[in-house]
Amino acid sequence: MTKQRSSLARKVASTAIVLGVAVMLPLSAVQAQGGRGGPSGDIPRFVELGPKVGDMVPDLTILDDTGSSVSIRNLSKDNYSVFVLGCLT
C-alpha cells in the first residue's frame, strides 16, 4: 500500500537532499590522481595467482562499459596496454 507523504515530509526530504549534496568526504575516490595507489609491498595472493612478468596476459573475456564482451588479449594485441583494477570505494 502506498502512503501519501505530507508536504512537510517533502520539505524535509528536499532540504536534506541539498545538504547531502554539499557534504563531500575528504577520503574520496576523486582525490588527486598520479600518486601511489595503496600500501606498498606485494600482496602474496597476487604474487601467487596474478599475471607474471614474462607470461602471456591471461586469455580472459570481460566486458566494456556497455556490457559487451571484450577479450583482454584482443585489447592488448599490437599495442602496449595498461590494465588497472579499481572501483568507487
Add this chain to the structure above:
Amino acid sequence: METVKLDYEDKVNFYYIYKPLAHPEFQGYVSPINLKERLMHIEEAKRRLGSSITWLSDTMDNTYHQASGETPNSEILVGPDGVVLAARSWSDPDALRVDIAAAVGAVENPTQIADLNLPTQPVIGTVAKGIVPRVVKPEGRFLPMETVANEETAKVPFYTKLRAEGSQELYETGKGIMYIGFHLDPLYRVHWNNEAPPLEFEISTPDGISITPNKIVGPDPEEEADADPREFLVEVDSAEAGGVVDLTVKYFACDDELTFCIPVQQDYQITLARDTSHGNAITTDADGNIVGGGNRRRRPGGEGGAGRPGGRGGPAS
C-alpha cells in the same frame, strides 16, 4: 595515472577494470548485484573521477579479479605481443611511468597533476542521515558472508541491499553473531519514508540451524524521512558452518524526487560462509567520518594505509 595516460596515450592503451567494491558502504556506495548495476557504478566512477581512461567491467563472477589474486588495485603493463612487462599488487603510477618509459621511451616534459585540473564531483546527495544510530558490533572482526539476491522473485530493483557479516567465531564454530544490514543504494536515489510501515524481515532456517531472533521489525523514527542503514545483530547456532538460510525483507521504497513510494518484498539466500570476493565494509557516521571497519594495511611511513579507501592514483582500491 591520468598524467601517465596523457603522456603516453599515443603509444599505450589505458584501461580501468571495474571490480567488486573494496569497501562497501563507504561514501554510501553498496555492492551491485547484477551487471546492470555494475555498469551504473562505472557511470558514477566516470562522473566522479572525470578521467579520460577507458572503463571496462569485470564479469559478475569476477573473472579478472580472481585471476589477479582478488587484489583490489593491481596493475599490469602488457606489450604488443601480449607478454606481461610489469605487474604489481598496488597501482603505482610513478613506477608505471618508469616501466612505460623503458618500453617506449621517456617523454621530455612529463605532465604534472597540477596541469590536469580534473573536475572533482561530490558523492550522490541523499536525505538526512544520522537519524537511526548505527549498530555497534561486538569486539572482533566481522567479515562478509555469502549472500545472493533472488532477482527472479524481485519485481523492482533492490533499492536497499542486504549485507550480512559473520563473527570470526561464527565462521569457525557455526555459532556466533551475525550482522544484518540493509543499505539504501544511492544510485537509485531513494530514502526511507518513515510515514510508511518500517522495514521488517524474516529468516527461515533448515533443521540444524537456529537464528535468534529470526523475525525483526526495524526502527520507526519520528523523522519523516532518512537514509540511514537498518542494521541488526542476531545469534546463529548451527551444527556447522556453511549452512544456507533464506531471508525475506519487506520495506517501502521511496525515491528522492518523490515520484514513487512503493511496497517492496525481496528475497535473499545467505550461506553461513565467508565471502572472499567482497571487501570489508567501512562504517561511517552521518557526517561521513570513518568509525570502523576496513582491513587496509598501513603503508610504511604512515601515509595512506588503514581505512583510506580511494587512496591516490585513480579509482579507489
